[in-house]
Amino acid sequence: MRSEETSGPPPGLTAVLRTPARAAEPLFAQAPKRWQRRLPYAVLVVAVLSLLPSTITVLTNDYKAGGGWAGALGVAQTLPLLLAPTRPMLAWGLVLGADTIGALVLVHADRITGQTWPWTPMVIVGYLLLMACLGLRESIRTLVGVWLATGVVGLLIGFFQPDGVTNTHALLFVLAGVMLVVTGALRGVGDAQRRVAEQESISEAERAGRTLLEERARIARELHDVVAHHMSVITVQADSAPYRLPDMSEEVRQEFTAIAASARESLGEMRRLLVVLRGDGADGERAPQPGLARVQQLVEATVRAGLPVELSMTARAARAAEAVPAVDLSAYRIVQEALANVVRHAPGATTRVSVRHDAGAADDVLVLVVNGRARSAPVHLEGPGTGHGLIGMRERVRLTGGTLDTGPLPDGGFRVAARLPLHPPAEESS
Structure with a gap:
């Protein structure tokens, strides 16, 4: 038998790719590991450190742009990338503006013929990194607007295209669209998994609450009888x-x-x-509510179902419990639910049921159900069992003022031990 508890899915892709909850929350802020949270910053820092000198060198040596213009454009086109993890739209506006100005400046460069224009290779790499950050956190409407704005700016700049250049407008437009689609889809998968996990958590909480209420109503009906x-x-x-x-x-x-x-x-x-x-x-x-007098019949029915059960119950315990109907009923239900759980979760396991009366100072009825390791695969039942497992046991034990101890055993079995006082202490008056 095993505890009827479930746990949510382990943190992974769901937490890493989920859309930040707040506008200024960093990308991957919900990731479970520190290196995952720092990954966007590391990638962009490396990109800036690589693109900045490359941009200045290429503009100076290949395009023969002025040194001042090359340095200014290199800084303006690369440093805003550092804003992408937290404010990608601001970074996109700054980068697109700097790239546009750079394209217009290069029209008058001394060696523009034979070069790529309006977007240099460094501009394309930086822009694609920016599109990845946008796709992982912005809405579909925003991504479509960014992509169309990229195409429109490229078309407008095309009116100033110098002769003899290789036009890269279509290349950037297509690559940016692909990057936005891929990263947007990954972000959508992360958000969908997060919503499913949240719904499963809510459903599990609702099921647990409903189970508790149903068990309490059932106990109330039995107590009425x-x-x-x-x-x-x-x-x-x-x-x-x-x-x-x-x-x-x-x-x-x-x-x-x-x-x-x-x-x-x-x-x-x-x-x-x-x-x-x-x-x-x-x-x-x-129908009349059962008690310990019917435990023997319950055990015999369980044995006929294929579960080897040994019963040890003293007549003194049965008589003592019969004098307190709530204890008599609760003891029977605990044995019944424990055996039902063994049938479901540990079929074929050797099970021992012990019911005895402790006539000491506490004057308790002790119920013990211990099973060994399952001998066959667990049985998955579609219909409801005899009760609601450990939840029902706890409710019954709490009703009588007793204690319940449950847990797995080292050999792979399970133990249920309940102590039901025949004379619970009176509650303090408030």
Whole structure:
């Protein structure tokens, strides 16, 4: 048997590629590892350190642009890339403006013939890095606008194209579109996985809450059946007291009448409450509630289902629990749910069930269910089990003021140990 707990998916691509929640939040800020969070800065720093001197050298030596213009354009076209992890739209505006000015300046360069224009190779590399940062954090509408703006600027600059150059406008337009599509798709995958993980977490929390409420309602229905029996006995005894004890005084007779009336009224309130709790009108829950007297039958049915079970229960424990109906019912349900979990999660495992009475100072009923390692694959049932596993056990133990200890064993088995006090301590008055 195993605990019925689930855990969310491990952090990975979902956290790394998720869109930053705030405008100034760095790219990959939700990544689980430090090196992943620092990766965008490292890549862009290396890119700037490589592109800056390359741009100055190429503009100076190949295009024969002035040294001042080459240095200014190199700084303006590369340094804004450092803003891309946090403010990519600002970086894009600065880079596109610097690239446009650079293209216009190169029109008058001394050796423009035979070179690439309007976008130099360094401009294309830096622009593609910027498109990657944009695609990983901006919306589809924004990405489409950036891509169209890139094409429009290239078309407008084309009116100033000098003779003898290799036009790179179409190349950058196509490569930028591909980069935006690829990175945007990766970002979409990360966001989709994050939303699925969040929905699974919400659904799991809702299922756990619903399970808890269902188990509490079930316990309330069972307690009604137990308490209603005693209230009926009180009513009958109070009504028959004048006939069984004819010599009682009139005051005592009136007192018994008042007791019978109060018990009858309380019983009516409980029956109305039961109508609300049962809701579905299920007749099966109107049957008498089981107790430890039926554990032997439960074990025999489990053995017939193919699970080797050994039962050790003293008659003293059964009699002690029977005197406290809540304990009697809770002990039976704990054994029932524990065996059901063994059948589901550890089929074929050798199981020992022990129920005994500790007549010491605590005066408890001790329930112990221990199973070994599963001998076959777990059974996945589509329908509901006999209860709600460990949640139901905890609720029943808490109801009686007892304790529950569950957990795996070193040999691969599982243990359920419950201590149900027959005389729980009275609650302190507030």
